[in-house]
Amino acid sequence: MTDPDFEAWDAAQAEMTAHERVVEALERGGSRADEGRPDFWNCPAHEDRNPSLHVEDAPDRVLLHCFAGCSQEAVAGALGIGLGQLFNERATYTYTDADGTPVKSVKRLPGKKFVQTGDTAAVLLYRLPAVLRAVAEGRTVWLVEGEKDVHSLEVAGEVATTCSGGANAWHKVDVSPLYGAHVVAVLDADEAGQKWANQVLDTLDGQAASLTFRQAAHGKDVTDHLLVAGTDTLVEVTPAERTPHDLAVAGEVRRLRAQQEARAALAVEEARAGRLGGTGWSPVDLRDVLVGLRDGTIDRPAPTLGDFGDGCLFYAGRINGVHGDSTAGKTWTALVTAAQEIAKGETVVYVDLEDSAEGALARLVLDLGVEPDDVAKRLVYLRPDEPLTLVSTAALRALLAERRPSLVVVDSTGEALAQAGANPNADDEVARWFRTLPLLAVEAGAAVLLLDHATKAGDKELWPIGSQRKRAAITGAAYLQKVAAPFGRDQDGRAVLVCAKDRHGNYPLGHRVAALRVQGGVISLAPEGTAAADFGDKTNADKERVSRALEAAGRPLSGSAVETAAGGNKARVQAALAALVKDGCVTVATGERNAKMHTLVRPFHADGLLL
Structure with a gap:
């Protein structure tokens, strides 16, 4: 041709x-x-x-x-x-539930592209009804990395299964149907295959009746092999050598499952006996706490991290938060606190979902002056690209238990919720997320610092954006961080941290607790003062308008003159004027004919800051 x-x-x-x-x-x-x-x-x-x-x-x-x-x-x-x-370039694989009802489909397209339709959130085994029958009959179930390999083994007369998403998705699947099964896992001859084999080992070791691993003697995968030979010539292999951390994770997975099963069994027995013991509703023994409070060996909770000179911002072993707009410098507050902890010799875990390692380390080393060696030893930097699963939860728990950090920063809550597939406005989904990463860190004794965005200005500005469960989940202290004077690395300025919530009452609501200051290239946490900030007051715009009218006049004005100069609704002008007097921005003196004369002594700005 x-x-x-x-x-x-x-x-x-x-x-x-x-x-x-x-x-x-x-x-x-x-x-x-x-x-x-x-x-x-x-x-x-x-x-x-x-x-x-x-x-x-x-x-x-x-x-x-x-x-x-x-x-x-x-x-x-x-x-x-x-x-x-x-093989066809195009194929459709249907996933069903245990009864054989279709749940979702995976379409293979040219170029090894895969598209899922149906309930794409469902994570289940392929050919599930056949797997359940095989396990019940004591037959071997072959575990492979893709649907094509499942069909190849079925042609050879075997029962096989996999999950959608390829080798990197196994840790997401519900593997409980394989508990008690005789499993032969066939891994592909590549790095992804080794990773998959380790995930299989983590999830099924100790759960399956038997678990062995094999690899193709011909070609890359079991399909290649079966085109020229039978299953009896597959080569038995051992997954790549396990590191101590891998073994710790695998052990933690088994421990979690055993703990869950033990709790469930105990709960059933206690429920049959009409008791609540063995469940999360068991009564708490208060004797040790009461004795400690009486003897002074247990102190009232107080913040011990985020030192600003006159005190500290955050509570150890509790969930804390800082929220504000994107220019408020929330990440700087977190990094200054992290630098303080590293200087003490403590470990910090930084879960970064908004920046990169280069960005975070440049701030710590170049701007805050933390020694690179100290950062390497004491900072654990995480940049997760998938939600927490049973395996990754076990890995994180093992990491926290090993490193015992004093501070765990999550930057940011919104991105973490999105990664977990949680709606930030749905109370139940937000509450479930708080029982994952934040709770793991608290259980390890760390102060958790969640960075978040603020709502639009208004009477709820002290709340982070989204579900009210975010605010309810704070067990330490939360702050609104707001710019008082614009700043940058080379521009002096400050942002104030206003108490939005303090579970233990060390700081009152609305109290301007501290400031993030940039001065002469030095970035630090510093005292701010004691004046209360009325950030949630809807009259702020009116107050600024009245303040500007008095400032423009350049002399004392009577109440009626203020109304004329400020314009607008007279009742709102009088209310704003009274509020300015209360704030100490305006003084009142008796003038001619006993008129009340108002003098501006400190301008007021609508952002709620008395400058």
């Missing part, structure tokens, strides 16, 4: 199904189908006068079986096509 002819023929081949491609190759090579049995053809791999090659059109491939004993590899070679051309 000429080059253009070949290109046209090659394009047509790509559009064919695998069955069409094989039939075209058979006809081109002179083979003919049996008149009475149209699925039987003359086998091109041997002299075949009586058609012995069965050609079956399967959902995702064509199956070739020569009854004279020729392998699929030999037949494909005789046809002049590769083994990969026995």
